[in-house]
Amino acid sequence: MAPYEVIETTKGSMDVSLLVKRAGTVDNDVELTHWVEYWLPGAPAHPECAHRLEMPSRMCVLCPAELVHRSADVTLKQATVFAEGTAHSFA
Numbered sequence: 001m002a003p004y005e006v007i008e009t010t011k012g013s014m015d016v017s018l019l020v021k022r023a024g025t026v027d028n029d030v031e032l033t034h035w036v037e038y039w040l041p042g043a044p045a046h047p048e049c050a051h052r053l054e055m056p057s058r059m060c061v062l063c064p065a066e067l068v069h070r071s072a073d074v075t076l077k078q079a080t081v082f083a084e085g086t087a088h089s090f091a
């Protein structure tokens with residue numbers, strides 16, 4: 001049995017088994033980003049929906065689902081080079 005897992009959302013702590021997880025990666029010259037989203041399915045649920053947001057709304061424009069959690073692990077490739085350069089200037 002999978003462990004009971006809870007995450008913080010805009011609606012408080014929620015059991016992830018109630019939510020739909022989406023994840024992706026952005027990899028380009030500037031950044032390497034791994035992002036994770038948790039969606040609360042609406043009624044009726046649309047499991048096949050790709051979900052699309054129109055800011056500042058957190059509701060999907062295509063179905064009744066709501067984005068309740070989003071996190072991103074961003075690594076800026078150019079910032080890393082810059083940080084190494086400045087380290088020498090403070091020596």
Ligand SMILES: [Zn+2]
Nearest residue numbers: 049051060063
């Ligand atoms: Zn949707």
